[in-house]
Amino acid sequence: MITEHETIDVFIGVDVGKSNHHAVALNRAGKKLLDKALPQDEAKLKTLIRSLAKHGKLLFVVDQPATIGALPVAVAQAQGIAVAYLPGLAMRRAADLHPGEAKTDARDAYIIATAARTLPQTLRPIAIPEEQVAELSMLCGFDDDLAKQATATSNRIRGLLTQIHPALERVIGAHLEHAAMAELLVKYPTPAALRRAGEVRIGALMRKHAPRAWNRWAKDITAALAAQTVVVSGTEAAGIVLPELARMLIHTRAARAAVLVRIEELVVAHPLHLLLDSMPGVGIRTQARILTEVVGKDFASPGHLASYAGLAPVTWRSGTSIRGDHASRKGNKILKRALFLSAFASLKCKDPSSRIYYDRKRSEGKKHNQALIALARRRCNVLFAMLRDGVLYQVPEATAA
Incomplete structure (x- = not known):
């Protein structure tokens, strides 16, 4: 909730968009002072704010404070005016109070401005974030994306192995989080390639990445290969897809490790x-x-x-x-x-x-x-x-x- 709401003279509601926004400004009596579309442009946003500043103290309210709404919020904060956002659920409930079912940028901006004027308890203030915290937020979001990508890739690898050789999947899939298994699939992606390599070569490759478990895993893989003699349809195509997926998994995990290093630096440097x-x-x-x-x-x-x-x-x-x-x-x-x-x-x-x-x-x-x-x-x-x-x-x- 905005604590200084009673001192605000003009309420600016902005329905943000990827390339264009729509702004509606109301005074304390509810009179419309502005209703226009404007581009995602710093100069235009500054001009809008300055033109309304003559009417008194301003409150700038958006429906999305991040991503596409980050620039309007940053411009308003740089101009020294109060900034808040209207959460999505509160926005939908406020829309139900207005007649009609139309969904337009102009209507949404008017609803935001009206809610800012009459329902201050629905607003959430937007503080200027510390540079350190802002960087953390972006890196953590990227880390989450990488984690989802790694999980999806791992599941895809397990799915293909289950399709062509279930016994092999039970061994490799159980330890796929280890780098040794991904490296193994890059070099020997099919059951036939693993059989040609033999236990000695499989063990030599895995020893570089799993110095403790390589011998046991090499024996388990060799035993799993012996459990199936038929070749399932699609195995040849899987030999093309599996090494690419394994490389993607290795790259994603390496990227996540690099991001974590920077996240840790920022966290350790924070006073808390x-x-x-x-x-x-x-x-x-x-x-x-x-x-x-x-x-x-x-x-x-x-x-x-x-x-x-x-x-x-x-x-x-x-x-x-x-x-x-x-x-x-x-x-x-x-x-x-x-x-x-x-x-x-x-x-x-x-x-x-x-x-x-x-x-x-x-x-x-x-x-x-x-x-x-x-x-x-x-x-x-x-x-x-x-x-x-x-x-x-x-x-x-x-x-x-």
């Missing part, structure tokens, strides 16, 4: 690194996501933080027939995933408090995911207190005793 690093189960990637999604935002309570992350349970009550709680499907999904995986990782940490809490929830009849969500919600309380007070994580006294 030592604080976040003290919490069990919070690694570099989780720290980066906490910095990009939490730092710089105001949360009134641990419950507010949990609700923002989509970890707070939603209560259903209607008469005597509908009663119960269920997990929220809203919230910041990026933060929710990071905190969920962090809670899972904390189960194996030296501090047993997470495991004790998880086991208690399991004994209450909760399923694995439900218990993890409950644990992540509990850890939100701890994270909130650490960020609020600037203190390192401390093992609970009862657990320590």
